[in-house]
Amino acid sequence: MTVWNQLEPLLGKVQKPARYIGCEDGSQTPEHTPEAAAWLLAYPDTYEIGLPNQGLQILYEIINERADGVAERTYAPWIDLEAEMRAAEVPLFSVDSHRAAADFDVLAFNLSAELTFTNLLNMVDLAGCPVRSADRAADDLLIGAGGHCTYNPEPIADFLDFVVLGDGEEVVGRITEVVAAWKADGKPDRISIHRALAGIDGVYVPALYDAVYGDDGMLLETTPNDPAAPDRVEKLTVADLGEWPYPKQQLVPLTEVVHDRLNVEVFRGCTRGCRFCQAGMITRPVRERPAEQVRTMVAEGLKRTGYDEVALTSLSTADFSGIEEVVRDTVNDPDCGGQISVSLPSLRVDAFTVGIAGEIQKARRTGLTFAPEAGSWRMRQVINKLIREEDLYAAVRSAYSQGWRRMKLYFLTGLPTETDEDTLGIATLARNCIEIGKEFHRNPSVTVSLGGFVPKPFTPFQWFGQNTREELQRKIFLLRDELRRDRGIKLKWHDPKASVAEGILGRGDRRLGAVIEDVWRNGGTFQEWSEHFDLDRWTAAIERAGLREEDLVYRHRTEGEVLPWDHLSAGLHKDFLWQDWRDALDEVGLEDCRWTPCYDCGACTGYGIEHVVASAVPPAGGSQGTGQDRTHGGEVPVTLLPTNRRDPVGAGTA
């Protein structure tokens, strides 16, 4: 059962062997039984990247609480161990009980980044399972996937038996039931489990659909080939985060990982409406965790884990109702001995936010990060990141005056309608920040971090033709040259080649399957890692597959065009997205719908759910500088927390 005895002699030959031993505080070694569906939950990147993944940890606990399911975890073995494993014929294993992957019923991946797709194939192969679902025998592993990348699963449709769209907390139980029943039947054939899975809301079974192409190579439709498959698969949304206080036993790794701290999710979803942001579009509506539950999870989590840092996670944590109280209570908790630091990823750009940051970082004021995303107000209206320059400068002034010396500013380049004037606007913003800094310090520094924009499915920019690699490179160098003589400003940028590969995978259709398999077979794993990434592998594979980079990445899509993900739904009406795309081109911004009238994007009304926020008014300090009229509010379906969680306030159009 366990491969530990075969694995252990290999560990002395590889880097960081602690990644493969499990033994974390919070890890479980459940008893496998013939009645229980056995899940091997996988993150297709290294342990250091994968272990902190909260989605995987949540499902791990929920499945292991069930009588009819068990779950263990696995991560991509680094290249050195993979070579040793293949030489010694050691299969992919769980880190919990070091059981071979083939001893499980389901191998399910969390997909958070497109460039990990080849690692998925590699892990399926290491598990001893055929990489294509069509080649699998009745009792082979069921290969599943969930996570943000599965909103367009078509590029990897050939490799997956099932895909979950949206929040996994509830559906993972339904899948467990179905798989356990299939197992009890002796796993008679593949089609019966495919049909049963397709009958679960939110579960997409690619094998039960055909993609039809026209003579010109354009996708005509993706349509069911089996009566068990619905025409359209809708995403799943957990209505009340308060019912899911997971992870309850966050894993505490024995070796260093990213985000090595306690993580407490304070809300899910975001309605800021930034048009480039896939996460903000597909996770709507906003569902806050009750503040009291956040406090409990923080206090108990710190006590249990021994961590001295907690991150309050969400897509925009300063928007959490009661954020100030929660932060103050944590920092001042006498049980924590005053040594606890709180980190707030994804901060809004305004002085209010800096105030909260000041509350937290009393001792160490090293650096603060803001994400204005674009260099001009015009550009920021196009992308709907409505930060006015005065908001940014107020935030920066507040930060410098409170002792911070280093600012990091995140920007995107290659945005729709972007001109060189917009790009150079980044230099102006950075210079003005330095000037403000000089009022307080001798040598203020600003780091400008520039990423190439990659349009994503289910966003208003899904129709936009991505900038070419040459164009992105030109813009990066334009800014680099502009800032060459500026003291205190440092420019960093993301490799435009990686943006191209992301673009290829993000919006591709099923024909990409051959490309991904080709790249994997030629050794292209760990493409997220710059030392292993190689764009040439991808362009060569695209050519071999008879496809064109131009069609996949740089071409503007048209209104009537069938998109590879049209048979899937993130709850957003396609005409809402199209209208938002037109508004973007007209440079019209859209305010946050939590406190303004509903735009009927579909995320609430389509599923009969609502925003769950504790405050009927926008947080102090303005709503990211939208300057919106705050007398409005409560005209959207909003449930107030925590006093009246069940009663919608106001008109409620749901």
Add this chain to the structure above:
Amino acid sequence: MNLRIRFTKTGKIRWTSHRDLARIWERVIRRAGLPVAYSQGFSPRPKVHFGLALSTGHESLAEYLDVDLDPDDPRVPTAADLVALPGRLSAMLPAGIDVTDVVELHGPTTSLQQAVVSCDWTVEIRDVAPEQVGPAIDRLLAADELTVTRQRKGKDVTDDVRPYLLHLAVVGPTEHGTEIEAHLATQPRGLRISELIALLDVGGTEGRVRRLTQWTLLDGARIEPLAGSSGATSAPHATKRAS
């Protein structure tokens, strides 16, 4: 108040690094509510001191850790707390790390790094029979000088390591090879197990390596690092594999 803690590192957990172990201890000390003293300055660090590093992959029955506590903190453990502390800490630590003793250090003490002069080891050499290892050991012990070339500050340096070999003998065959016991000096630089195996020059690969005891000197006599403070304690001689 300063504590010296002795603990084991056996089984799967031996694949964690020295640095990993430091982080594990930092969290456990916090969980246990030990009022550790912090250094002064811009970024205060807990005053926790480790002894000789153990190579990743090696086991040990005798690792040590010194923890300085804030004497003014009301949570400073009483004598009764100290008795219960090994059990409490072990319960919070990962499987394979067990606290076998905790003593209070009195008066000025030398750091573990400086105080420890030698260690006892058992070393498994895989794929080599005892009959091959025995003569090789005799040859090493008979030598007046054994030179090892090492990289130091980017330069090759040749050291005579014969003085580090205090005792060396074959224990017997194992499932996969031969087990030897070694008593190796640690000052000023020590001799690595991998270097010892290379010196034996009988081929084979390093199998299970376990540190049994660390020794300090008190008036010329060998004692364990916490014996001087709490009276005589001997290292546990458990040899059972933990995994």
